[in-house]
Structures are given as structure tokens and as C-alpha cells.
Amino acid sequence: MDFTARLDAAWRRSNSLVCVGLDPDPARFPATLHGRPNAIEEFCRNIIDATGDAVCAFKPQIAYFAAHGAESTLERVCEHIRSNHPHVVLLLDAKRGDIGDTAEMYAREAFDRYGADAVTVNPWLGSDALEPFFARRDRATFVLCRTSNAGSNEVQSLQVSNDGSGSTSAPLYELIARRAANEWSKRATVGLVVGATQPAELRRVRDIVGEMPLLVPGVGAQGGDPATVVRNGATSAGFGLIVNSSRAILYASDGDDYATASRSATLALRDALNAAR
Amino acid sequence: MDFTARLDAAWRRSNSLVCVGLDPDPARFPATLHGRPNAIEEFCRNIIDATGDAVCAFKPQIAYFAAHGAESTLERVCEHIRSNHPHVVLLLDAKRGDIGDTAEMYAREAFDRYGADAVTVNPWLGSDALEPFFARRDRATFVLCRTSNAGSNEVQSLQVSNDGSGSTSAPLYELIARRAANEWSKRATVGLVVGATQPAELRRVRDIVGEMPLLVPGVGAQGGDPATVVRNGATSAGFGLIVNSSRAILYASDGDDYATASRSATLALRDALNAAR
Numbered sequence: 316m317d318f319t320a321r322l323d324a325a326w327r328r329s330n331s332l333v334c335v336g337l338d339p340d341p342a343r344f345p346a347t348l349h350g351r352p353n354a355i356e357e358f359c360r361n362i363i364d365a366t367g368d369a370v371c372a373f374k375p376q377i378a379y380f381a382a383h384g385a386e387s388t389l390e391r392v393c394e395h396i397r398s399n400h401p402h403v404v405l406l407l408d409a410k411r412g413d414i415g416d417t418a419e420m421y422a423r424e425a426f427d428r429y430g431a432d433a434v435t436v437n438p439w440l441g442s443d444a445l446e447p448f449f450a451r452r453d454r455a456t457f458v459l460c461r462t463s464n465a466g467s468n469e470v471q472s473l474q475v476s477n478d479g480s481g482s483t484s485a486p487l488y489e490l491i492a493r494r495a496a497n498e499w500s501k502r503a504t505v506g507l508v509v510g511a512t513q514p515a516e517l518r519r520v521r522d523i524v525g526e527m528p529l530l531v532p533g534v535g536a537q538g539g540d541p542a543t544v545v546r547n548g549a550t551s552a553g554f555g556l557i558v559n560s561s562r563a564i565l566y567a568s569d570g571d572d573y574a575t576a577s578r579s580a581t582l583a584l585r586d587a588l589n590a591a592r
Numbered sequence: 593m594d595f596t597a598r599l600d601a602a603w604r605r606s607n608s609l610v611c612v613g614l615d616p617d618p619a620r621f622p623a624t625l626h627g628r629p630n631a632i633e634e635f636c637r638n639i640i641d642a643t644g645d646a647v648c649a650f651k652p653q654i655a656y657f658a659a660h661g662a663e664s665t666l667e668r669v670c671e672h673i674r675s676n677h678p679h680v681v682l683l684l685d686a687k688r689g690d691i692g693d694t695a696e697m698y699a700r701e702a703f704d705r706y707g708a709d710a711v712t713v714n715p716w717l718g719s720d721a722l723e724p725f726f727a728r729r730d731r732a733t734f735v736l737c738r739t740s741n742a743g744s745n746e747v748q749s750l751q752v753s754n755d756g757s758g759s760t761s762a763p764l765y766e767l768i769a770r771r772a773a774n775e776w777s778k779r780a781t782v783g784l785v786v787g788a789t790q791p792a793e794l795r796r797v798r799d800i801v802g803e804m805p806l807l808v809p810g811v812g813a814q815g816g817d818p819a820t821v822v823r824n825g826a827t828s829a830g831f832g833l834i835v836n837s838s839r840a841i842l843y844a845s846d847g848d849d850y851a852t853a854s855r856s857a858t859l860a861l862r863d864a865l866n867a868a869r
Contacts, residue, residue: 338694378690378697384705386663412714413655413687414741417615420655428661437689439716439736441743459716464691466718469771475750476761484753487764494746 334372336561365574372404412437449503463510463533511539518547535563545591553592611649613838642851649681689714726780740787740810788816795824812840822868830869
């Protein structure tokens with residue numbers, strides 16, 4: 316099954332646009348996990364199993380594993396998702412970006428080593444740096460378009476005047492959206508990352524890209540509103556969105572009930588999104 | 593010793609602007625290493641020891657280790673550099689870029705786990721995503737400005753019209769150079785990455801940033817000319833450049849003499865650069 320069909324099946328089976336972001340930070344783990352030998356893995360597995368029937372995707376953030384030398388843990392977490400939740404999309408948040416030969420190594424890291432269905436990448440280096448990801452026809456590449464942080468204005472919203480579109484000037488993130496829609500999607504399975512904290516820009520990107528899937532971080536701890544995300548970002552059929560929440564779900568409770576609490580937070584977000592569809 | 597003093601000492605002690613990029617690709621290793629249990633580590637150590645007195649920096653490219661699940665090998669390679677070549681700067685090529693909490697994890701990966709003196713980062717997400725790197729006052733952060741690949745034109749050379757500089761329009765890479773010179777360098781030790789394949793842009797960046805160190809990939813296999821790099825990129829005192837070569841040095845020979853050949857290629861590049869200083 317190709318990625319588009321896989322994601323569509325995941326949305327319909329779960330009736331959920333929610334993606335749980337796996338950003339395991341041992342400093343925030345409940346006391347019950349302190350000192351446990353494989354605390355990161357245990358925490359992630361418990362979150363995954365508590366939420367797996369209520370999400371369309373899991374998104375491990377590789378930095379949280381790399382900071383602790385825990386790549387082998389990430390391998391096992393990805394294997395756990397693939398084996399025990401095979402209908403859920405596995406999206407590796409890596410935001411890689413490098414020239415061609417090196418980008419090929421990063422594509423192997425994401426798709427071969429971790430077995431991800433999709434990976435996030437950075438467009439700063441241009442199309443040739445994205446081609447090794449695009450070449451994996453059975454996988455998907457989510458390009459950073461308009462991120463959820465305050466500083467995203469500094470580069471992504473700059474007005475550019477020689478983008479070849481015929482218009483005199485447009486923000487850079489719109490140029491990325493047009494390239495994704497008009498060029499990259501012709502030869503690859505492409506999505507975009509657009510933060511929930513910029514709802515007007517989310518609407519603008521949806522208008523440009525048609526049915527393309529959008530990964531939307533920034534609800535939950537970062538303050539984006541779920542109903543606004545759906546109104547501005549969903550396709551006319553009520554799909555097209557992978558709405559990520561990490562901290563608000565992972566750390567919904569700092570007690571022994573953390574897994575149950577993560578499920579409740581996931582269901583609440585699922586329902587808030589579905590109410591606006 | 594802070595990074596600026598460390599780099600200055602490395603340049604003067606080695607009398608070399610050369611950086612050897614460690615991009616170990618087992619598919620290109622000499623036959624003598626095929627089937628060896630720690631071939632990546634053995635290859636890197638032999639290259640490092642053959643060239644260590646003739647370089648100012650080593651630049652491991654993390655993707656080449658990550659693709660093979662060889663992070664522990666990278667840890668040992670970095671430790672080997674720090675222990676056996678303590679006067680050589682250790683620059684981790686990671687090109688990371690993510691929002692604040694995640695960027696902090698990547699800073700830990702580069703500086704704490706691998707003990708790098710400096711790391712490469714991507715400016716697409718804006719300044720707040722760079723702050724966790726900037727906060728490490730004894731280390732340095734090299735921001736991608738104008739990369740050496742053909743596609744770098746697509747984003748980095750776009751004309752931007754609202755950059756706050758007072759000029760009506762300038763290429764985006766110049767905006768990054770001005771931010772580095774006027775803002776980031778006020779609170780952090782910052783360098784820029786500018787490819788040797790764009791010599792006019794290298795000159796322009798040098799004019800903007802004063803004495804700031806520039807990491808220059810793109811000589812050797814990518815075709816940039818060493819003398820042109822020095823003429824367009826060196827400071828008036830003949831420093832300011834970390835000129836990287838990876839493949840042309842690592843794979844100078846595919847025979848048993850690969851380490852000796854890497855030394856010869858390093859000395860040749862060192863001398864070509866010095867002749868133009």
C-alpha cells in the first residue's frame with residue numbers, strides 16, 4: 316500500500332486526525348519510572364499502547380533519543396509501533412537537510428533503519444537536497460513550510476520577489492507550498508509542515524496545495540486552537556490533517572496514571588477536532 | 593580556551609586552512625577493510641592520524657554514521673580526535689534545525705555527547721531555534737548561509753524585500769550574513785557555511801561579516817578552486833577560512849595506501865591554499 320492509501324486508511328479506521336508526538340524527556344517522567352533501566356522505552360511503549368486506537372500517526376522526535384544516546388531504543392520503539400499498531404502511520408520527525416550524497420544517508424536512516432513511513436525535512440538547501448527522500452516512492456516526505464515557533468517569521472515569512480510565479484511578491488512559505496503542489500508532488504509523495512499557531516497561513520497553504528496532507532504541530536502546549544485548525548486546514552471532506560500534540564499528551568499526568576491520562580488527553584483532542592469537521 | 597582562541601591556535605600551529613571531512617562510506621573503502629569488524633572506525637582513525645598535523649579541523653558528517661547505526665563509532669572517533677589531536681578543532685556537521693526544546697536536545701547531542709567544539713545548523717526556523725546552540729558560550733555555531741549544491745539558488749538566493757536592512761532588496765543569504773554579523777555574533781560565537789562553488793557570494797559574505805570564521809565546503813570533488821577561495825574568502829591577515837574537503841581526501845586512493853594518499857591530498861590542498869594567502 317502506498318503512503319497516501321495508508322494515511323487515508325489510518326484516518327478512517329481511527330476516526331482521528333490526532334498524531335501523538337513522542338518527545339521522551341526523562342526529566343519529566345513520572346516518579347514511577349525514575350531509575351528504571353529502559354525508562355525511555357517503557358514510557359514510549361505505554362503511551363503508544365494507551366493511545367494507538369485513537370490516532371492516525373505516531374511521530375517520534377529523533378533529537379530526544381539522540382541526546383541520550385538512545386538510537387537503539389528508538390529502533391525498538393519504531394518496531395513496536397510497526398508490529399503492534401500496523402495501521403498507524405509512523406512519521407519520523409528529523410527535519411534533515413543536506414546535499415545529495417549526505418541526504419541519501421539521512422533517507423536510509425529514516426526509511427531503512429527506523430522503517431518510517433514518512434520523514435520531516437528542511438527546504439533551505441533546495442530541491443536537489445530533497446531528491447533522495449522523494450526517490451522513495453512508497454514513503455512520504457513532509458517539508459517544513461511554516462513552523463509553529465515565534466522565530467519562523469524571520470525567514471519563512473519574508474517577501475520574495477523572484478519566485479517565478481508571475482506575482483510580484485509573496486511570503487517565502489507560500490513559495491514552498493507552490494513548489495510542493497506544482498513540482499514536488501508530481502514526482503513524490505509530499506506533505507507540508509504548517510504550525511497551528513498561524514491559522515491564517517494554514518488556510519492560505521490549504522488553498523494552494525489542494526488535498527495534500529499537512530502535518531500541524533502547535534496545538535496543546537504551544538497554544539494552537541483545534542477547531543481553528545480544522546476550519547482553516549481540513550480538506551472539504553474533513554481530512555488532510557495530521558494534528559500533532561506532544562507534551563500535552565505525554566505529560567498529561569506526572570503520576571502513575573500517566574498512560575491513562577495520555578489516552579484521555581488524546582481522546583479529548585480527537586473529539587475537539589472531530590467536532591469541527 | 594574559548595572557540596575563537598582555539599581555532600586561531602589551530603590555524604597557526606598547523607599552518608593550514610584545511611579541514612578533513614569524515615564522510616565514511618563503506619562502499620568506497622579500500623578492499624583491505626572489507627569485512628573488518630570496525631571498518632568505519634579503523635578507516636576514520638587512519639585518516640585522522642595520517643592528516644592530523646596538517647589540518648586545522650576535522651568535520652565528521654553525522655549522517656554517514658547514522659545511516660549505519662554507528663553512533664557509538666562516532667563517539668569513539670570524536671574521542672580519538674580529542675585525545676590524540678587536541679589542537680585540532682572538532683566540528684560536527686549535523687545541520688540541525690528545530691524549535692527550542694528540541695534544539696536543546698540537538699545541542700546536547702553535538703556538544704555533550706560527541707564533545708564537538710562547533711556544530712553546523714540550519715537557519716530556516718529563525719533565531720529562537722538557534723538560541724540553545726548560541727547559549728553554549730565555549731562552543732561555536734556555524735549557520736548555513738550559502739551552500740555548495742546547485743539547488744542552493746532556489747531558496748538562499750531569492751531576493752527578499754523586507755529584511756529590515758534599509759536596502760530595497762537583497763538575496764536571502766546576505767540577510768543571514770548580516771544577522772550573523774550584527775545580531776548573533778553579539779551574544780554567541782558564530783560562523784557561517786559558504787560554499788566554494790559560489791566565489792562571488794563568498795566575497796560578498798566576507799565583506800559583510802568582517803573577521804568571522806567561514807566553513808567552506810565544495811573544493812575537491814565538488815569543483816571549487818582553492819586559490820579563488822582564499823582570494824575571495826580569507827581575512828586580510830590570511831585567516832578566517834576552514835576549507836573542507838571530504839571525498840577527494842578520503843578516497844584519494846582505493847588501495848592499501850589510502851591513509852598515505854589522504855595525507856598527500858591534504859598537503860596538496862594545504863599548499864594550494866597557502867600559496868594564495
